[in-house]
Amino acid sequence: xxxxxxxxxxxxxxxxxxxxxxxxxxxxxxxxxxxxxxxxxxxxxxxxxxxxxxxxxxxxxxxxxxxxxxxxxxxxxxxxxxxxxxxxxxxxxxxxxxxxxxxxxxxxxxxxxxxxxxxxxxxxxxxxxxxxxxxxxxxxxxxxxxxxxxxxxxxxxxxxxxxxxxxxxxxxxxxxxxxxxxxxxxxxxxxxxxxxxxxxxxxxxxxxxxxxxxxxxxxxxxxxxxxxxxxxxxxxxxxxxxxxxxxxxxxxxxxxxxxxxxxxxxxxxxxxxxxxxxxxxx
Amino acid sequence: xxxxxxxxxxxxxxxxxxxxxxxxxxxxxxxxxxxxxxxxxxxxxxxxxxxxxxxxxxxxxxxxxxxxxxxxxxxxxxxxxxxxxxxxxxxxxxxxxxxxxxxxxxxxxxxxxxxxxxxxxxxxxxxxxxxxxxxxxxxxxxxxxxxxxxxxxxxxxxxxxxxxxxxxxxxxxxxxxxxxxxxxxxxxxxxxxxxxxxxxxxxxxxxxxxxxxxxxxxxxxxxxxxxxxxxxxxxxxxxxxxxxxxxxxxxxxxxxxxxxxxxxxxxxxxxxxxxxxxxxxxxxxxxxxxxxxxxxxxxxxxxxxxxxxxxxxxxxxxxx
Numbered sequence: 001x002x003x004x005x006x007x008x009x010x011x012x013x014x015x016x017x018x019x020x021x022x023x024x025x026x027x028x029x030x031x032x033x034x035x036x037x038x039x040x041x042x043x044x045x046x047x048x049x050x051x052x053x054x055x056x057x058x059x060x061x062x063x064x065x066x067x068x069x070x071x072x073x074x075x076x077x078x079x080x081x082x083x084x085x086x087x088x089x090x091x092x093x094x095x096x097x098x099x100x101x102x103x104x105x106x107x108x109x110x111x112x113x114x115x116x117x118x119x120x121x122x123x124x125x126x127x128x129x130x131x132x133x134x135x136x137x138x139x140x141x142x143x144x145x146x147x148x149x150x151x152x153x154x155x156x157x158x159x160x161x162x163x164x165x166x167x168x169x170x171x172x173x174x175x176x177x178x179x180x181x182x183x184x185x186x187x188x189x190x191x192x193x194x195x196x197x198x199x200x201x202x203x204x205x206x207x208x209x210x211x212x213x214x215x216x217x218x219x220x221x222x223x224x225x226x227x228x229x230x231x232x233x234x235x236x237x238x239x240x241x242x243x244x245x246x247x248x249x250x251x252x253x254x255x256x257x258x259x260x261x262x263x264x265x266x267x268x269x270x271x272x273x274x275x276x277x278x279x280x281x282x
Numbered sequence: 283x284x285x286x287x288x289x290x291x292x293x294x295x296x297x298x299x300x301x302x303x304x305x306x307x308x309x310x311x312x313x314x315x316x317x318x319x320x321x322x323x324x325x326x327x328x329x330x331x332x333x334x335x336x337x338x339x340x341x342x343x344x345x346x347x348x349x350x351x352x353x354x355x356x357x358x359x360x361x362x363x364x365x366x367x368x369x370x371x372x373x374x375x376x377x378x379x380x381x382x383x384x385x386x387x388x389x390x391x392x393x394x395x396x397x398x399x400x401x402x403x404x405x406x407x408x409x410x411x412x413x414x415x416x417x418x419x420x421x422x423x424x425x426x427x428x429x430x431x432x433x434x435x436x437x438x439x440x441x442x443x444x445x446x447x448x449x450x451x452x453x454x455x456x457x458x459x460x461x462x463x464x465x466x467x468x469x470x471x472x473x474x475x476x477x478x479x480x481x482x483x484x485x486x487x488x489x490x491x492x493x494x495x496x497x498x499x500x501x502x503x504x505x506x507x508x509x510x511x512x513x514x515x516x517x518x519x520x521x522x523x524x525x526x527x528x529x530x531x532x533x534x535x536x537x538x539x540x541x542x543x544x545x546x547x548x549x550x551x552x553x554x555x556x557x558x559x560x561x562x563x564x565x566x567x568x569x570x571x572x573x574x575x576x577x578x579x580x581x582x583x584x585x586x587x588x589x590x591x592x593x594x595x596x597x598x599x600x601x602x
Contacts, residue, residue: 016407023399024418027480031421033444034433046442092326099323106317111324118331121339124537124558125582128565128574129338129345149334152327183319212426214540215558219566234428234544245436252432256425263424267417274420274481275488 031256038062038250045245061250068243069232070224071254078228078258081146081217082210088151089206090199096152097160098191102173112161115154123149124215131219145220146228150210156202163198164191201273204266208259229255339582345575356572363576376552377560380467384538384556387471389531393524395475396482401516403483404490419480427477427540434473435460435545463553466546470554473541478534482527489523490516529592536585557581 032052037045038061040054049055065071099105100112123130130149139145168191176186192199217231227235233255236243243251263270346363350356367374402408403415422430437443438459446456459469493516501511539558542548548555548563561581565574 013407016402016405017411020402020408020411020415024415027422027476028418029444030430030433030437030476031425033437034429037436045436048442048447050444050447095323096327099320103320103323105320108320111328115324115327115331118335120586121335121582122533122537122585124539124561125578125585126335126338126342127561128571128578129341130334131565132341132345132571133334133338148330152330154327154331157327208424212428214426214428215562230426230428233426233432234540248432249436252429256429259424259426260421263421264417267420271416271420271484274484 038253042244061246085210086206092152093156094160096157100161101165119154342575348572377555399483400486422477423481431544466554470542
């Protein structure tokens with residue numbers, strides 16, 4: 001009797017973990033296929049081999065990509081756009097979040113609801129007028145055209161308000177005021193150090209969204225020198241039929257690794273953020 | 283600015299000034315002084331949104347009443363764009379039907395498998411490796427749609443794609459995943475499912491771990507088996523979070539662009555076309571901005587209506 005239940009237990013363990021392992025493999029194999037495929041010769045990719053390791057490995061795909069595209073410049077564009085976008089959101093959203101959570105002023109709750117309501121209109125639905133506005137500003141093919149429309153997001157404001165409301169005591173702010181801080185010093189020297197974890201979490205999400213974005217950068221940016229990595233993979237990698245599979249995988253790998261590395265470094269915060277419902281679906 | 287200078291100026295013009303105005307001015311200044319910090323802190327969002335959100339939204343409605351190519355030759359046409367879109371354009375009903383198929387093929391399995399994965403992750407047998415599982419499940423969520431599309435085009439390759447090689451290993455015939463009208467929409471749905479099901483599983487898992495174990499203990503005492511426990515306790519308690527997942531996924535499906543665009547360009551034919559691809563092509567390939575604006579307004583209305591319906595439908599369900 002005892003023996004049977006122990007075997008039963010083990011079988012349960014085995015079944016559940018086998019299912020989860022198979023699913024995990026399904027999630028990871030496409031990623032590994034990409035990461036190693038960039039080092040394969042075309043004749044190996046176009047064969048019925050299903051080996052993840054390249055035989056023999058080669059750098060030709062990467063060399064082609066670096067020759068076809070100004071990769072250092074494109075990398076700079078990606079980092080510049082994603083970092084500026086993130087910094088702007090973090091700064092303005094936390095300021096607004098502080099005001100909504102800890103200041104009393106007429107119309108506060110109405111303004112906050114109004115800010116949330118703006119999330120109802122998806123950016124995709126206003127592509128055309130936004131494009132015309134940017135064209136009239138003469139901003140086509142500029143960084144600001146890509147960054148500005150989302151530079152202060154309502155979701156970030158909501159997120160920061162919730163966090164500040166639960167982690168920054170009013171007494172602390174009063175004490176800072178009594179010590180002679182002006183309101184901005186109070187924000188910078190008292191509030192920011194307390195909300196650092198939330199800034200990291202929100203920053204991760206914002207960075208990845210900006211890094212991975214495709215539609216709007218594709219509409220706004222139209223020459224190689226201004227492309228982001230994700231855009232390079234999308235527009236050139238797919239439409240340019242001169243590129244073979246290995247070269248496309250090499251480009252994709254270049255675009256994929258920076259967010260993946262950041263994700264692995266901060267995976268605890270990232271997973272906690274998702275589980276706290278802090279992330280919006282893609 | 284010194285307040286002294288201002289007050290002496292006002293006293294010289296004393297008689298011309300309305301009494302109430304005179305009293306109101308310093309009060310306004312005092313009021314502004316008192317609240318200027320919070321207003322300063324919250325205003326950047328509204329300023330930016332007014333330019334890049336609200337104005338384009340109204341402009342969209344305005345544009346949709348005009349016809350024109352590019353920036354020249356604008357002509358007021360009233361509701362013609364909407365009439366053409368809703369009644370005369372054969373692509374629109376095909377695209378709408380596609381959206382229905384996408385919703386069915388993505389939202390339902392996403393919610394179902396998300397919950398199933400969460401239940402598996404929540405078992406005590408999975409606890410030992412839970413950190414590993416969670417990390418790997420969420421990895422696709424981090425990757426750019428462009429990256430994912432490049433990879434899946436190759437995985438879907440008719441002759442050498444790994445999916446077909448796998449089918450072949452089981453003795454099944456190869457499928458032209460993204461090259462035929464029959465399969466393209468399904469192939470794209472699979473990619474989206476692959477990318478986001480782990481994310482949904484983690485959301486569901488958070489809610490699952492929030493259910494108190496005392497409820498399950500009580501159920502077990504009352505003689506419930508695991509399936510009854512799931513149906514009678516887990517599912518009803520999870521309803522709000524499942525609704526949240528479904529609504530988020532619905533919004534995501536309505537705004538779907540990158541994956542279908544890169545995998546199939548909405549084709550073959552219009553077999554995997556989405557509303558945003560439809561809009562994008564009208565605007566930036568055919569250059570019919572007014573018509574594209576009408577599509578944009580329609581997309582907004584549809585999204586709002588659908589989210590609203592989902593919420594009401596579910597509320598009606600739970601009050602029964």
